[in-house]
Amino acid sequence: MGVSHQPTTVTMSFVEYGDTIKDGDTAIVFLGHESMFPVKVQHGTVTQTKYGVIRHSTDLIGKKYGSKVTCSKGGWVFILHPTPELWTMNLPHRTQILYSTDISIITMMLELKPGSIVCESGTGSGSLSHALIRTVAPTGHLYTVEFHQQRAEKAREEFREHGVDHLVTVTNQDVCKNGFGVSNIADAVFLDIPSPWEAIGHAKSALKAEGGRICSFSPCIEQVQRTCLAMEEYGFTEINTLEILLRVYNVRTISLQIPDLGKAAEDNSGTGFDSSNPSNQGSPGANLQQGTVQFKSGVPLREMVGHTGYLTFATKSLV
């Protein structure tokens, strides 16, 4: 352990940064605020954007990640190195997915790090899978179980394309019936299935004999209830249910009007506010007696995600 890591990167991968864009890479085209999409870089291919065409051979390959690329209509985009977080924002949905806010607390509470062995079910669209693989690389492994054959196959294909297939095993089976296909090797188990209580026994046998951590994600409290009972029944301890909410703020400069109390005309400086405030900066002459006070504010979004799911964590203790 602790070997200094020599970057021998030839091709891009989701678990290792590279400097330049290469043929076969998956890159993220960033068009502007929250507007981006993934693109598979290939010689001779073109990609259409609202700013015009991007020609892969000349516009992308050989360029530095993070470069500004000018499109045919003169508009420009940035090309970004893929990360699990960018992938989560851009991946093709085959199911409902987990977002980075939940993923971050899952990763920490499951105590994941390089070398960890993790079991996951279902694979779904692979949003969490990519984040898990990133964290356990280069010496850990992810065993992910998906009962939907097409989804399992698609996930395998994506892991191959993203250069991480050596770090993950996808199994197409029903985790509630057949478990994870491994026993006594996992440091952590994650469940995102409709009836997690039916998989707790399998989770226990997948975990190492000396113990490990488990997490179950469920949108409904009734699911949580049954899961907690099952966890207790199988001897899990430290059972803890939580919910994490992300609040995003827009940074705005706000100006609030000073009300006219009929005094301004006589005593302009007597408002009690710092007179250096850029009041009356609009057009002189109009509304003379009224000023404004300006300040910066972090304004919450008008609408935010109020609930994704409850996260229930527990520990498998020593026998």
Added chain:
Amino acid sequence: MEASPGARIREGDCAVLKRGEVFKAVPVLRRRKIIFEKQWFYLDNAIGHIYGTTFEVTNGGNLQPKQEVEETPTETKEAGTDNRNIVDDGKSQKLTHDDIKALKDKGIKGQEIVQQLIENSTTFRDKTEFAQDKYIKKKKKKYEAVITIVKPSTRILSTMYYAREPGKINHLRYDTLAQMLTLGNIHAGNKMIVMETCAGLVLGAVMERMGGYGSIIQMYPGGGPVRAATSCFGFPKPYFDNLHEFPLSKVHSLLSGTFSTETLPSDPEDNALVEEESNGLSEEKQASLQETEEEPATEAAMEINQSEEQDINAEDVEFKENKEKENKENVREKQMKQWERRKKLTETAALLREKNADGLIVASKFHPTPLLLPLLEFVAPSRPFVVYCQYKEPLLECYTKLRERGGVINLKLSETWLRNYQVLPDRSHPKLTMSGGGGYLLSGITVVLDKGKSDSSSLEALKMEEPSPKRCKVQDLHC
């Protein structure tokens, strides 16, 4: 391997004690009295047991692995349906304070005390089943002294610090730290820059996620980096091989290109120069002081024991000679150490000068703007950065300044809320209290800085914000 199967508690380890939801990090030492949750005990008996073992505190402060006991169900499954007839007269418990103390002094097990309390409670039978359950849980918590010894991790240490010493970590709540690690794409192989004043907790969290692969440059204010929390992780030695540190006070000279010529001789082996400059390098002296202070208490304690033995055995003359020798050796050692440190500083400066770091993590007590703007210079394009601040306002300013500077996209100001739940049959609800605040994050991604167009990009930045003049005009139109 550090996560070897069933890792055992060894002398000199850094372990975490857990009772209920309370944690405390302690070094595992023999014959050392530990006080935790109003109890005192020795860890001697815990040595050799597997991490995760639960112990009971017995007489004389000894630890004994807890035996699996079958819960003796209260024979009488009697319970009331409501509390209409339960009156709080303060006399429901027939055991007095002194009785309970006497039981404890006799060394009676906590479990039995709880049973006695139940039997001597006149209202217990009338309580509802739920209330009985709650009563037992409360008493167990008080009288059953069980302690679990666990291996430290970011989960445990960040929860512990937030609960015990939030001031030392700038109130960085554990879910916020979790966000930082994810937003920063921390993983094995990265070359990270970390600037923190969180007792080394953030550094430790980053080190855990990198697993000894890649490198970390810790920027530090003042005399040296604080790593009190880092040492609680008990990382294996090789993890420190690629951990570098660089003083914040030299960032400016490094960026302006005056660093090497001004403060460091090109040939570090030039002794004369080293000595001359050693006067000016008080910073580094302080750093070394701090380092020794923060050395694990184990080593310090062992050193003391050794020197005491020497004192007793040695004859006076010999002792004096030894002392002189020691002094000479000390001087040479100091010089060696200093030379080493200067060499490391040069190396770290070179690492920074490559300006190709894979990310930047800032979590400090300082204003974030003056830290972020220069430190971002060392980061490669298309890499994430995350800044923590206990307060929102400085991050608003930082956001604006970053927009003016350019070279960053996808800026996001965010906060997370954490809600814990009680989940029990027919009694599930959010916990009564939740944390009021765990700080704010500003994150983004670096891109190639378009120097020729920096003016226009700052114009764009201005345009992107809600322009106040426009608002005024709209108002004017209405009038």
